[in-house]
Amino acid sequence: MAGRHGQGDAAGDQGRSGAKAPGLDFPRPLTTVDIVIFTIRQEALQVLLVRRGSGPGEPFPGTFALPGGFVDIARDRDLEACARRKLAEKTGVVSPYLEQLGSWGSADRDPRGWSATHAYFALIPGSAVEAALAADVQWFPLEGTGVTPKLAFDHAEILQAAVQRLRNKVEYTSLPAYLMPKEFTLPELQRTYEIVLDRALEKSAFRTRMLSADLIEPIAKMRKGPNRPAQLYRLKKTAAPVYFARTFNAPE
């Protein structure tokens, strides 16, 4: 296996397992971090996108893209810190939920050269986000597993993976709780589940599942309205998401 190509060996093996001098002066891929930021706005699942600049050499000028950018090795201690920095820059919010989604790397995904991006996805409450938004970003509602504008790079593919992962996990986890404001009612939480899944859930089963999980606790307040008031709840201090033993609807 070794010694097939001169340059191949230099980059492929020397630095890690080769017996020759471990040169590190071979070309390295561009390294970026991108974040898929979800929220619930206007009764819809929405994702935050950035309009790309149009300076000289900018790929995909003027199109929309996921928030992100190059890893700054002088500034970012690790990948997650880099993701949190970019999240804060665009939203002014400390996300209650940030999960690594995957990485995409290839020779042709960026016209500037071989590049790899580390993609994350974040969930933030719909409330109180508007004010802190950066100037160049905008929310877009999800249509299926994508958005209306054509995205830069392979970001449509990354977004699709994020939506699929989110929808999939919502079937058996408490992730939508991270899309809720501090205080919320059970019907409101159920509505969030239904928006993400794009399908109605049984009220009774939903309540049983949520209340039997060690997830939320009632507070001494009710949500008033033109009808029967609803009990308000808040997330328990335990930050970890809950995993249920079953999905919501058994597949046919």
Added chain:
Amino acid sequence: MAGRHGQGDAAGDQGRSGAKAPGLDFPRPLTTVDIVIFTIRQEALQVLLVRRGSGPGEPFPGTFALPGGFVDIARDRDLEACARRKLAEKTGVVSPYLEQLGSWGSADRDPRGWSATHAYFALIPGSAVEAALAADVQWFPLEGTGVTPKLAFDHAEILQAAVQRLRNKVEYTSLPAYLMPKEFTLPELQRTYEIVLDRALEKSAFRTRMLSADLIEPIAKMRKGPNRPAQLYRLKKTAAPVYFARTFNAPE
């Protein structure tokens, strides 16, 4: 938010969203791919490790590490191709299952500089692997979520994540089928599940689940032994893993 640090901006924003000239001449992280390769050997879940060389400048000389190495941008079309190449180099096997595990990147995980690795995990059948193994690799049985030798870099952490992901998924997927030889019996498949999960499963429920899934098909052959023969099965052509609606044992 923009313009906080001179160097920070150069690397962090210019190339992707800045309005200034998009220079690409800032330092890039080292980029590697590592693979956690699992198999079943000697009634145990085992992982493939490589002994690192001890040339000049080699970090962690002589210790064991996950198979992997630098991305070769001249040779590897994309990250997955890079992972498949390294898998084939070490095992001579085309893995029936390869999944992205996640990425780990930080300033200090590699003494040679800021580095990011894209980790994959692979499942290969225990049969017919021995012959094609590279010279510098070795199987190690899992003890809990790790192995006996101390691993290089942050590979113990990556291995732990892989084991947890595997055990977690085995609760509700057909992944262990990829650890089986071409022909196998239901009790043998159940044994594989039990080895990975390190816990006994109910025979009856297990059979019902496997047979009602569109996963395996009986062949016209039986496994003979000193007792009642068992029906032999093979995986159906459909390569995709099956996701069940429930986990095996409801958590307490």
Added chain:
DNA sequence: GAAATAGTGTCTATAAGACAATATCGG
């Protein structure tokens, strides 16, 4: 009281857990 939504209860269906019963081989 009517409308609207919150919350509970009742019945059924599905699949797992426990474990017994039966089947089929080699000796």
Added chain:
DNA sequence: CCGATATTGTCTTATAGACACTATTTC
């Protein structure tokens, strides 16, 4: 027949799905 393992069946339990019913507010 005996030992061993494969395969099937029976009964119970837990939870989802469907959907009816009751509760509490505003108007």
